[in-house]
Amino acid sequence: MKIATWNVNSVKARLPRVQEWLAEFQP
Incomplete structure (x- = not known):
């Protein structure tokens, strides 16, 4: 679960990015 937690933290840290x-890949 370490990777999942790291992913969640990473996503929260760079949510705007x-x-x-996602906007670039899903116009």
């Missing part, structure tokens, strides 16, 4: 990335 993730949203931009």
Whole structure:
């Protein structure tokens, strides 16, 4: 579960960046 927790923390830390990335791949 370490990886899952790390992923959650990473996503929360870069949520705005993730949203931009998703927007690029899902126009």
